[in-house]
Amino acid sequence: MISSATFHVITTELVVGSFAMAGICFLVLAIQSFGVFESEKVSLVTDYAGHFALGFGLLATPFAIFSGISSSPTSDLSSPLLVNKMFLSMIATGLAIAVLFTRTKAGNQLWASKPSSLIQSAAGLAASGFMLMTASAGGKFSRGESVLDFLNLPYDTIFLMPTWVSAIILVAGVLSAIIAVINLQKSSAVEH
Amino acid sequence: MNRITIVLSLVILLAFTSLGGANPGGVGDGDFDMQCGGACHGDASQNQTSPALLELSLDGDAYFGLPVSITASVSGIQFSSSDAIGLFLLTDVTGHSDLPEDGGWKVISDVNGGDNNYVEIGGSSFDEAYTISWTLKPTVIESTTFYLSIHHGGQNTPYFAISSGLNIDILPVPDNLPRLSSEYSPIISRDLGQQTTIPVATSDVDELAIEWRLVDRPSNSINATLVDNNSWEFELPPALQPSIIEWRAVMDGDGPTQITPWFRIAAQEPVLEVNQLQVYLQSLAFCIFFLTLILTLQSRYLNKEEDSPMEIDQTNLVPQQENSVGSTPPLPEGGLPDGWTMEQWKWYGHEYLEDEK
Numbered sequence: 001m002i003s004s005a006t007f008h009v010i011t012t013e014l015v016v017g018s019f020a021m022a023g024i025c026f027l028v029l030a031i032q033s034f035g036v037f038e039s040e041k042v043s044l045v046t047d048y049a050g051h052f053a054l055g056f057g058l059l060a061t062p063f064a065i066f067s068g069i070s071s072s073p074t075s076d077l078s079s080p081l082l083v084n085k086m087f088l089s090m091i092a093t094g095l096a097i098a099v100l101f102t103r104t105k106a107g108n109q110l111w112a113s114k115p116s117s118l119i120q121s122a123a124g125l126a127a128s129g130f131m132l133m134t135a136s137a138g139g140k141f142s143r144g145e146s147v148l149d150f151l152n153l154p155y156d157t158i159f160l161m162p163t164w165v166s167a168i169i170l171v172a173g174v175l176s177a178i179i180a181v182i183n184l185q186k187s188s189a190v191e192h
Numbered sequence: 193m194n195r196i197t198i199v200l201s202l203v204i205l206l207a208f209t210s211l212g213g214a215n216p217g218g219v220g221d222g223d224f225d226m227q228c229g230g231a232c233h234g235d236a237s238q239n240q241t242s243p244a245l246l247e248l249s250l251d252g253d254a255y256f257g258l259p260v261s262i263t264a265s266v267s268g269i270q271f272s273s274s275d276a277i278g279l280f281l282l283t284d285v286t287g288h289s290d291l292p293e294d295g296g297w298k299v300i301s302d303v304n305g306g307d308n309n310y311v312e313i314g315g316s317s318f319d320e321a322y323t324i325s326w327t328l329k330p331t332v333i334e335s336t337t338f339y340l341s342i343h344h345g346g347q348n349t350p351y352f353a354i355s356s357g358l359n360i361d362i363l364p365v366p367d368n369l370p371r372l373s374s375e376y377s378p379i380i381s382r383d384l385g386q387q388t389t390i391p392v393a394t395s396d397v398d399e400l401a402i403e404w405r406l407v408d409r410p411s412n413s414i415n416a417t418l419v420d421n422n423s424w425e426f427e428l429p430p431a432l433q434p435s436i437i438e439w440r441a442v443m444d445g446d447g448p449t450q451i452t453p454w455f456r457i458a459a460q461e462p463v464l465e466v467n468q469l470q471v472y473l474q475s476l477a478f479c480i481f482f483l484t485l486i487l488t489l490q491s492r493y494l495n496k497e498e499d500s501p502m503e504i505d506q507t508n509l510v511p512q513q514e515n516s517v518g519s520t521p522p523l524p525e526g527g528l529p530d531g532w533t534m535e536q537w538k539w540y541g542h543e544y545l546e547d548e549k
Contacts, residue, residue, distance in 0.1 A: 059203060062203060062204075062206075063206070077464065077466060077468060077471055078463060078464055079461070079464055080464055083464070083466060083471050086471060086472075086475045087471075087474065087475055087478055089475075090475035090476065090478050090479040091478045091479065091482050093479050094478065094479035094480060094481065094482035094483035095482050095483070095486060097479075097483050098482065098483045098484075098485075098486035098487050098490075099486065101487065102486065102487065102490045106490065106494055109494070110490075110494070113493055113494065115493040116490055116493045116494055119486065119489050119490055119493065120490070123486045158464075158466070160466065160470065160471070160474065161474055161477075162470075163467070163469070163470050163473055166470070166473040166474040166476075166477040167473065167477075169477040169480070169481055170473065170476060170477045170480055173477065173480035173481050173483070173484045174480055174484075176484040176487075176488060177480060177483060177484040177487055179488075180484060180487035180488045180490075180491045181487060181491075183491035183492075183495060184487065184490065184491045184494065186495070
């Protein structure tokens, strides 16, 4: 048996490593989307590697979140840093799910359109960035310092909305997501 | 779709294992009965007997309504990988209704600066002895038997043990005994950097001196200031980092001089008080918002890309139709030959003209 803290370290290393790998791949894809350079081989490798790494990181994320909560000193959100960690990791999760879903539905057709490829690359990069910021906040919480200290990120400040605002965003978001998924399914069906 | 459902179900099920499993790293201090002590290690029936030697002792006499210290001595522990041990102060061994509160006692402070019957302490080696104490106050005049229970890990096995009982008789307070007020409860926590004024309520006290110290450091003495009849106060210096200060009162009056147990006050980061549901809901809202944002943008641009080739195809069709109409052979001078339709002429008119030539 291992403690929650040790399990959290294992899962966060998996998450951060995977998201960092995905981030590099999406950076290359973004550069290619701007037409700075073109290589079919590089495009193919970064496409598959980036999405696979993102998917793997996404699978490990719930374990990292729950083990992180249970390994905190009071097993709950007792610090602004922990609350911000929760927000950042969930934003990264949402972006990563969207990126993977779009890639699955649109297939290679995704890269045929410049706006779509740019959105895909940017979303993948953002997912990686938010997850790395989450890891940075974790370092700040446990060791008092992190690699992103030079940015002076306001980890001690919480942006907390009223519950009813969150509920409205949630409901509107779910409805919009359903519409977007149907549209994506439609475009996918037209393509094939 | 089925594959996605199966994967999602597996992820959700696996994600909850860390919540429902054992807590080898501890659960944090709290008010727990002995059954929770079993639950903390997942299955109480799997516990092994700990080789730890446990002993409880009472420091001085226990008077009704006055604080008193109960000291626990622990030795011979086999540590788990996390080197943490959990200690319970109990008033029963049946596994329920065994908190000090159930026996008519109130926990005023514990070793970690809280007011819990269960505390976790860290260790560093085998066979190290620990001495910790709880400060409690009896709220009823009746005898109580206290027990010390321990939980720790080692060799991938949870260990459990319970001490023999310590019976404590509660004495009525003698007349003129210099003492703390029976309603008095000391402050047990404060924020970092906060200069703290501690109020003290007493009875039959003429002079009040305070001794305070950092844990395991030499003590300092100060005189408390009389604020009002039987109300005193003194100041503790601010703490710059999380730490615990111990203090006790030396009370002089008509009766014999009395010294209170050591009270503990913990300096800590201000605790965030936030509605957990609000945070979780907002996290989910953020997740769904960004997910939807990307999906919506992608569906819009991808559909646009799908639409534009179709438009091109349709426009391409128009000139083809026009060409085909344009290639309709010119009608002869007499007009459409008898028995011909325009449709027939469009396709076979060329042959008619050839034959005429």
